[in-house]
Structure formats: C-alpha cells, structure tokens
Amino acid sequence: MPVESRALALQTRKEGELVDITGKVEAAIQAGKIENGVAFLFVPGSTGALTTIEYEPGLAVDFPKALEKLVPAKGSYEHEERWHDGNGHSHVKASLLGPDLFVPFQKKKLMLGTWQQVVFVEMDVRPRSRTVIIQVIGE
C-alpha cells in the first residue's frame, strides 16, 4: 500500500474567497493507483485553510462574512504592531479553521454528501498563488 503525493496549484483573488477544489482532488485520485482510502489535504502556509461547504453563491458570501464578524480585520492585533503587513486577523482566522482536511474515497470516488464541496479558504489580504498538498493513502 503506497503513499501517493501530489500538489494542487491555485490562484486566489482576495480575502474571503472560497475556491472549490473538489474536481481537482478527484482528478488527483483518478490519476493514481489507489482505489480505496483517504485523501489528506494540507495548506503549507499560515493564512489559508480548508473545509467543506455547500458551494453556492449565498454561502460563498455568508461563510467569509461570519469569519470576519468573529475575527474582525479592524480589531487590534499584536502581530500588526510588529510586522505591519495588515494580516493579523488573517492568521487568527486560518489557525481557527485549520490547515488540514481529509476526505475518504472508495473506487476512486470521494465520499462527499450531495451538496458538499471541498474548498480552499483564502484568508490573506491580497491575491496569492497557493499550493495544496495531497497525500493519498489506501489500497
């Protein structure tokens, strides 16, 4: 039972953007030899995160709006006092949501719900070129 290592590249445009990567994750599994197992997704960076959501235009507004309410950009952050890069709140939001997500699959098909997609959540205050690491483990 091998480990298959892959990486997805994506370009984000702005803070709060949700990028639906479901198709890319499935393509990565399809391209491999493992039929049944788990896909482990990880963001190597401290201002992006992963989760699942019903990817539709309403929630694409609601979810980042809720995160902004919980951890406001206009709050006071020690990170700002030291680094002045304007993204103290981005770090806090990303650590709250987490950089890791796994999705099980069978017969090379992700076992997601009917209205459930895998999304990368951009938390940083500027467009970023992002990589999502995928380690596939199974048989």
Add this chain to the structure above:
Amino acid sequence: MPVESRALALQTRKEGELVDITGKVEAAIQAGKIENGVAFLFVPGSTGALTTIEYEPGLAVDFPKALEKLVPAKGSYEHEERWHDGNGHSHVKASLLGPDLFVPFQKKKLMLGTWQQVVFVEMDVRPRSRTVIIQVIGE
C-alpha cells in the same frame, strides 16, 4: 495493511444535539482486523460536524449555545435569500467546525482521554438520519 471501510447510522432529533458515538466507533474497530492505527471519521453532508468533548449534560448545553452565539440563527444569510430552507447558519457552523475527525487507537482501543468522547454535532434545523463514514487504516 488494509483499509477497513465502515459506516455508522444515527438519528438526530434537533439542532445543537450532541450524539456520543464513541461506543459505535470502538465497536467498528473491534469488529475489524486492524490492531493499531487511526480511525478516520467523516460526515458526508454540509450541516453536521464531528469533534471531541467531555460528554456530560452541562457541556451538551454549553457547546451548542456557544455555537449559536457565534453564528446566530437570527442573523442575515444570503443562503436564505436563495434557498429559504432556514438553515444558512447551520451550514456556516458546520463548515467552521469541520466534517472530519480522526482518533488513533492501539490494541483496538481508542486513545482518548479519560473524560473525552467522540460526538456528532447536529447543526441542521430539523431531525436528520445521518451516516458517519469510518475508514480505518493501520496494521
């Protein structure tokens, strides 16, 4: 080293309900051949989530109450404008908490703390029949 795929079925009654699935997860591991490894649990759906908690009557009130305070049902959600199913906040809470949880085990015993249980958290606004997928990987 094989992968063992299982599914737990459960019935929830209302939003904010915590369902202790620790015993069912342990039973699934006991029923398999893998002695040492990790149990990967996943909710195929976008209004339920998994975490661990000290499962006792106080926290069974406190945890959903805190989630409601963070993401109020009475807030304004674009999801509602489009779909009118009354559960925009449910989606946001579920994406915040996340659909995936893993628990390591040794000698077929979950390596949980003494006062730590595995719970499914119902976020939807009505009773639901739920499935939790378990992929067990180990040796």
Add this chain to the structure above:
Amino acid sequence: MPVESRALALQTRKEGELVDITGKVEAAIQAGKIENGVAFLFVPGSTGALTTIEYEPGLAVDFPKALEKLVPAKGSYEHEERWHDGNGHSHVKASLLGPDLFVPFQKKKLMLGTWQQVVFVEMDVRPRSRTVIIQVIGE
C-alpha cells in the same frame, strides 16, 4: 507499511499558552523508518487542542485573545453549575478548535510553510502535564 506510534510530553504553564512542538514532531519522524507519509497528532484530553500558526510573539497573544473573545471565561456555563472547576469555557474552546491535526511529510521533512509551526494550545485554567500522541503512517 508500518504504523509508528509515539508520544510527546510537554508541560504547560497557563491558559492560552501556545507551545511550539514542530521540532519534537520532526524529531519523532526522524527517529522512525518511514520516509514519506503523514504524521497524525492527537490530544488525549478535552481542554487542549492543536493547530498551526506563524509562531511569533504577536500571534502568541492575538490567537488566545481571539479565542477568549469568542468564548469568554466570564460567560455562563452549565458545566460550571455541575462541576465547579472553573473551566467550562476551556472545554468549549477546545472542542471548537479540535484535538486532531495531521501534517504530511516527505523524506522525513514536514511539508509546512516557511512561517508555519505546529502548536499545542493550552485551554485549561491551570498548568498541565500534557501528552500528544503521534501515529505516523507511510512508506
């Protein structure tokens, strides 16, 4: 493909402390035989959690401060009514953040971002001796 089971011991001093365990996790992988895979970290306990963050003095203040704002120690918790141990909010924060975190690695090196560290987050109201379980799976 074996599973390597390890445990990290650490001592915390106070609520809200972030303990950078990146070096210890890398040492655990270095000490093993698995070259390529995933390290699965788990807190056996209900008042501690794991995440990644840019570990620097500013965010070491900002992150616990944000958690305190979201789930205030001075709030009203049913857990307190029953157990009087002063840590109802600690449990809620820990369940929100979650006890599990995985990090992929290649050639025995964690695939973290340049400014991304693995941290244990102490949520309890007193110093604790903590264990973090590591299950390493790969090839």
